[in-house]
Amino acid sequence: MPVPVSQMWTVASYVLRQKLAGRKQYPLVLMLEPLFRCNLACAGCGKIQYPAHILKKDLSPEECFRAVDECGAPMVSIPGGEPLMHPQIGEIVEGLVARKKYIYLCTNALLLKEKIGLFKPSKYLTFSVHLDGQREEHDLAVCREGGYDIAVDAVREALKRGFRVTTNTTLFDGANPKSVRAFFDEMMELGVEGMMLSPGYSYDKAPDQKHFLGRARTRRMFRAILSNRKKEWQFNLSPLFLEFLMGKKTYPCTPWGMPTYNVFGWQKPCYLLQDGYAETFSELLATTEWSKYGTESGNPACANCMVHSGYEASAVHATFNSLGGFLATVKGTLFSRYRDDEALRMLEEPVAAVNPLVQIAATHQAESLQETRV
Ligand code: SF4
Numbered sequence: 002m003p004v005p006v007s008q009m010w011t012v013a014s015y016v017l018r019q020k021l022a023g024r025k026q027y028p029l030v031l032m033l034e035p036l037f038r039c040n041l042a043c044a045g046c047g048k049i050q051y052p053a054h055i056l057k058k059d060l061s062p063e064e065c066f067r068a069v070d071e072c073g074a075p076m077v078s079i080p081g082g083e084p085l086m087h088p089q090i091g092e093i094v095e096g097l098v099a100r101k102k103y104i105y106l107c108t109n110a111l112l113l114k115e116k117i118g119l120f121k122p123s124k125y126l127t128f129s130v131h132l133d134g135q136r137e138e139h140d141l142a143v144c145r146e147g148g149y150d151i152a153v154d155a156v157r158e159a160l161k162r163g164f165r166v167t168t169n170t171t172l173f174d175g176a177n178p179k180s181v182r183a184f185f186d187e188m189m190e191l192g193v194e195g196m197m198l199s200p201g202y203s204y205d206k207a208p209d210q211k212h213f214l215g216r217a218r219t220r221r222m223f224r225a226i227l228s229n230r231k232k233e234w235q236f237n238l239s240p241l242f243l244e245f246l247m248g249k250k251t252y253p254c255t256p257w258g259m260p261t262y263n264v265f266g267w268q269k270p271c272y273l274l275q276d277g278y279a280e281t282f283s284e285l286l287a288t289t290e291w292s293k294y295g296t297e298s299g300n301p302a303c304a305n306c307m308v309h310s311g312y313e314a315s316a317v318h319a320t321f322n323s324l325g326g327f328l329a330t331v332k333g334t335l336f337s338r339y340r341d342d343e344a345l346r347m348l349e350e351p352v353a354a355v356n357p358l359v360q361i362a363a364t365h366q367a368e369s370l371q372e373t374r375v
Contacts, residue, residue, distance in 0.1 A: 004194070004195065004237060005124055007124060008103050008124070011075050011101075011103065012029070012075055012076065012103075012317075013321070015029075015075045016029070016317065016318070016320075016321045017321060020321060026255075026257040026286055026291075027257070027258070028072050028073065028074040028257060028258060028259070028260050028282075028314075029074055029075070029076065029258045029259060029313075029314045029317055030076040030077070030078050030105075030258070030313075031068065031069060031072045031074040031076070031077045031078070031259075031260060031261075031262065032078050032080060032261040032272045032310060033060075033065055033068060033069065033077050033078065033079050033080075033262055033263075034060075034079075034080055034081055034082060034261060034262070034263035034264070035059060035060040035065060035081065035082070035090070035093060035263075035264075036056075036058065036059045036060070036081055036082040036084070036086065036087050036264070037051050037055060037056050037058075037081060037082040037263070037264070038057070038082045038083065038086050039081060039082050039083040039086070039109075040083050040086060040109070040111050041083070041109050041111070041143050041144065041145055041148070042144055043142060043143045043144055058264040059087055059088065059089070059264070060087075060262075060263070060264055061089070062089050062092045062093045062096055065093050065096070066096050066097075066100070068262040068282070069097060069102060071281060071283075072260060072262070072282045074102075074260075075102065075103060076102065076103045076104075076105070077097055077102045077104050077105070078105045078107060078129070078259075079093070079094075079104060079105065079107060080107040080272075081107070083108060083109055083111070083112070084106055084107065084108060085106075085108050085111075085112040085113065085116045086112065090106075090116070090119065091116075091119030091120060094106065094119075094120055094126060097125070098121075098123050098125045098126060101125060102125060103125055103127070104125055104126050104127065105127050105129040105167070105169075106126065106127070106128055106129060107129045107131060107169055108128060108129070108130060109130075109131045109143065109148065109152065110128070110130045110131070110151065110152040111148070111151055111152070111155075113128065113130070113152075113155035113158070113159060114154065114155050114158050117155075117158060117159060117162065117164075120164070122162060122163035122165075124165070126164065126165065127164075127165040127166065127167055127194070128156075128159050128164055128165070128166045128167075129166075129167045129168070129169045129197065130152055130155070130156055130159075130166060130167070130168050130169065130193075131143070131152070131168075131169050131170075131171075132149065132152055132153075132168045132169070132170060132184075132188070133170055133171055133172070134170065134172075134180060134181055134184045135149070135180050135183060135184045135187065136150070138176070138177070138180060138184075139152070142171070142173070153191065156168075156191055156193065157191070160191075160192050165194055166192075166193045166194060167193055167194050167195045167196065167197055167237045168188050168193050168195075168196045168197065169197045169199075170184070170196065170197065170198050170199070171198075171199050171200070171201045172199070172200055172201065172223075172226075173200075173201045174218060175352065176222060177352045178222060178225040178226045178347070178348055178352075179348050179352075181226050182226060182348075185231070185234050186231070186233075189233045189234060189235065194235065194237065195235040195236055195237030195238075196234070196235065196236050197236070197237045197238055197309070198223075198236070198238065198243075198246070198309075199308050199309045200219045200222075200223075200246070200307050200308060202273045202306055202308045215305045216304075216305050216307060219246065219305075219307050220246065220247060220248030220307075221248075223243075223246035223248070224247045224248060224341065224344050224347070225344050225347040225348055227243055227246065227247050227339060228247065228339045228340070228344030228345070229338060229339065229340060229341060229344060229345055230338045230339055231338075232338065238309065238313060239313055239316040239317050239320065240329070240330050240333025240334050240337075241316035241317075241319050241320060241326065241329060241330055241333065242309060242312060242313040242315075242316035243333070244316075244329075245307070245315075245316055247339070250316070250319075252312050252315035252316060252319060253295050253296075253297060253315060254271075254294060254295030254303065254306070254311040254312060254315065255311070255315045255318065256271035256272075256291070256295075256310070256311050257270075257285075257289075257291070257314075258315065258317070258318070259271070259272060259309070259310040259311075259313070259314055260285060261310075262282075265278045266278035266280055267279040267280070267281065267282055267284070267285035269285060269288075269289045270289045270291065270293075270294045271294070271311055272308075272310040273306065273308065273310065274294070274302055274303075276289075295311070
């Protein structure tokens with residue numbers, strides 16, 4: 002089982018309560034960004050390019066608790082920046098555990114061994130360790146040689162101490178499906194609870210603008226990777242979201258399902274775009290022009306997006322929206338290995354050689370990213 006039964010029950014009962022209350026827009030996971038500072042400078046990141054005075058800012062624990070209480074989502078993801086660089090991260094996590102929120106603390110793990118004493122193992126706390134593939138692929142993606150070995154060492158330490166640990170992998174154009182599948186084997190052998198996946202989003206602030214995936218290529222790549230699954234692989238994602246990535250399902254974007262709160266306030270409309278901020282969660286819901294977003298909207302910023310922060314809540318909604326959705330989720334979780342001969346053949350296709358380690362350039366290369374909206 003990729004997540005504890007108590008967590009599944011908490012989420013399922015929460016979603017059913019929202020449905021019974023007739024709420025059309027409800028949050029499932031709060032994306033809480035307590036800072037933007039980081040100890041890496043990944044080429045595909047759009048979060049660390051703020052000016053120094055913004056990068057110095059931290060959300061206080063009280064601001065974090067207010068946002069969590071106001072939002073009411075049962076799960077809180079803490080990305081950044083690197084949350085372990087926040088001077089009060091131990092206090093923030095302790096306060097959220099006391100509120101019985103299921104927390105995914107997203108970290109590159111460079112500081113995890115050093116800071117692990119700040120935390121106590123709990124069913125409410127999971128370290129979601131950023132690993133973008135096998136050693137060479139990960140070090141290339143995070144622009145840091147040795148990053149993979151440090152992260153894997155930290156995962157071992159966290160598991161030894163009894164913490165829940167998942168991996169969190171972003172895949173860009175040029176990812177080698179065979180290598181990604183070998184990476185899944187490595188992570189399962191390492192003992193992580195489950196794996197999260199997302200295609201990279203084409204942040205206009207990211208230094209490397211060449212390797213973001215269009216929708217058609219995203220589906221093809223995930224079909225090759227996720228078909229013919231090994232039964233040992235556990236994913237910490239909705240099975241219907243994985244089917245969405247493979248091109249087996251289509252969903253509209255529901256960005257209110259994973260709202261973002263950071264040092265600027267409640268970000269409109271989602272974790273990826275910044276079309277203004279609201280002071281409160283209810284103001285975010287009431288004042289965002291939601292129809293301007295999502296692939297169907299015609300908004301070019303959304304044209305190639307398939308990321309979990311826009312579409313995983315849609316997949317969870319689909320699970321509880323009909324008996325068919327529920328049965329498809331059960332089948333995807335327990336039974337289906339997604340046999341697909343064409344996908345097996347795709348694994349044998351040649352892939353481009355891995356580039357040398359990316360060095361961060363000072364200028365951004367703006368290229369058209371709207372490969373396809375199909
Ligand atoms: S499609 Fe992607 S970028 Fe657009 S609103 Fe949804 S999550 Fe944000």
